[in-house]
Amino acid sequence: MTTTPMTSETQKLSMLQVLVCGATIVTLSMGIRHGFGLWLQPITQAQGWTRETFAFALAVQNLSWGVFGIFAGMAADRFGAFRVIVGGALLYSLGLVGMALSPTGFLFTMTAGVLIGAAQAGTTYAVIYGVIGRNISADKRSWAMGVAAAAGSFGQFLMVPTEGFLISGLGWKEALLVLSGAVLLIAPLALGLREGGFAGGQPAKREQTIGQALREAFKYPSFQLLMAGYFVCGFQVVFIGVHMPSYLKDKGLSPQVASYALALIGLFNVFGTYIAGSLGQKIAKRKILATIYLSRAVVIAVFLAAPLSPLSVYIFASLMGLLWLSTIPPTNAVVAQIFGIQHLSMLGGFIFFSHQIGSFLGVWLGGYLYDRTGSYDIVWYIAIALGVFAALVNLPVRESPITRGAVPQGA
Numbered sequence: 001m002t003t004t005p006m007t008s009e010t011q012k013l014s015m016l017q018v019l020v021c022g023a024t025i026v027t028l029s030m031g032i033r034h035g036f037g038l039w040l041q042p043i044t045q046a047q048g049w050t051r052e053t054f055a056f057a058l059a060v061q062n063l064s065w066g067v068f069g070i071f072a073g074m075a076a077d078r079f080g081a082f083r084v085i086v087g088g089a090l091l092y093s094l095g096l097v098g099m100a101l102s103p104t105g106f107l108f109t110m111t112a113g114v115l116i117g118a119a120q121a122g123t124t125y126a127v128i129y130g131v132i133g134r135n136i137s138a139d140k141r142s143w144a145m146g147v148a149a150a151a152g153s154f155g156q157f158l159m160v161p162t163e164g165f166l167i168s169g170l171g172w173k174e175a176l177l178v179l180s181g182a183v184l185l186i187a188p189l190a191l192g193l194r195e196g197g198f199a200g201g202q203p204a205k206r207e208q209t210i211g212q213a214l215r216e217a218f219k220y221p222s223f224q225l226l227m228a229g230y231f232v233c234g235f236q237v238v239f240i241g242v243h244m245p246s247y248l249k250d251k252g253l254s255p256q257v258a259s260y261a262l263a264l265i266g267l268f269n270v271f272g273t274y275i276a277g278s279l280g281q282k283i284a285k286r287k288i289l290a291t292i293y294l295s296r297a298v299v300i301a302v303f304l305a306a307p308l309s310p311l312s313v314y315i316f317a318s319l320m321g322l323l324w325l326s327t328i329p330p331t332n333a334v335v336a337q338i339f340g341i342q343h344l345s346m347l348g349g350f351i352f353f354s355h356q357i358g359s360f361l362g363v364w365l366g367g368y369l370y371d372r373t374g375s376y377d378i379v380w381y382i383a384i385a386l387g388v389f390a391a392l393v394n395l396p397v398r399e400s401p402i403t404r405g406a407v408p409q410g411a
Helices: 015-034 036-047 051-079 081-101 105-123 125-135 138-170 172-193 196-201 210-218 221-250 255-279 285-305 310-323 328-339 344-373 377-394
Strands: none
Touching (some): 015 036, 015 105, 015 172, 036 051, 036 105, 036 138, 036 172, 036 221, 036 255, 051 081, 051 105, 051 125, 051 221, 051 344, 081 125, 105 125, 125 328, 138 328, 210 221, 210 344, 221 285, 221 328, 221 344, 221 377, 255 285, 255 310, 285 310, 285 328, 328 344
């Protein structure tokens, strides 16, 4: 399969420029997001809310991210990533202010949930990966996506302890207001991702319409299997990221253990995502994905069976870190490999929507079942079973480029 450049005269951005600006944007956007679990107890205690209220808002955030991610991807593919990223940065700042000042659960859901979810849609992987796909050659694309994903992991390592420090030093409300200013740094960084092919806001030339690209993808069984696997990814990582601090505190461990654990997840995922992206250039990506999901199930099961201590938490966090966002580079690289790069942000947005449905269920079920049973055990067991399921559904994925004009056979 061949793809036509957006315009014949378009000059691609340098790989260094794309990776530096894109990775820094992801570092800020994902880094702030990964620390939201640290606010669960301070906010619910200060406002007199249940954990389900907080969890529902973050569940809506993940669903909003998924829904708006589709349209952010369409806009980025059609008009360029620059405008989408700047708009996302502004929404992120407003959402963090609203998260700090909302007096009711409904307003908290509208700001921490809907606004920040929409902001993340415009400032994270689907949009950044579209720029990578258009500007970096296929022989380095999976590696480059691994670098960008590793940046999001470094953001977690960097930002989660910083957010914990801000909460303890300034208070939870003031910490959110500080972050609302910091996230605006994304806007000037977006200048480095301004592509010449979208100059003047003119849409790029395409071989396929949006409708044709969507019909082709959703009729292709491998696309459906990737969506199913990504659903599981969202369920697992968001449940753990949001509820693990409270789970550990309930078990008698100090809040610092949770902060260090989340930071370790971020640190080790720098290596995990980079390795996954690099391996994607050498071995079948479906095998990488199946291994990651099965390994998650095993690591969670061993963590629950072992005696709980700070050491066991840190070992669990380190191993989960290697597997945390390492699904992102191979999944998106497979989409680019099968369907090409012209609608990569949009198709990545649809797969990510499945991820966010899983995220919604993971974070909401965590709060819902905890409030009713006083335990997170059921959700942990669901996460294990889903890991096995995801490993199995990724094995049949076909990675070869689709043949246009022919009906795909098999998965």
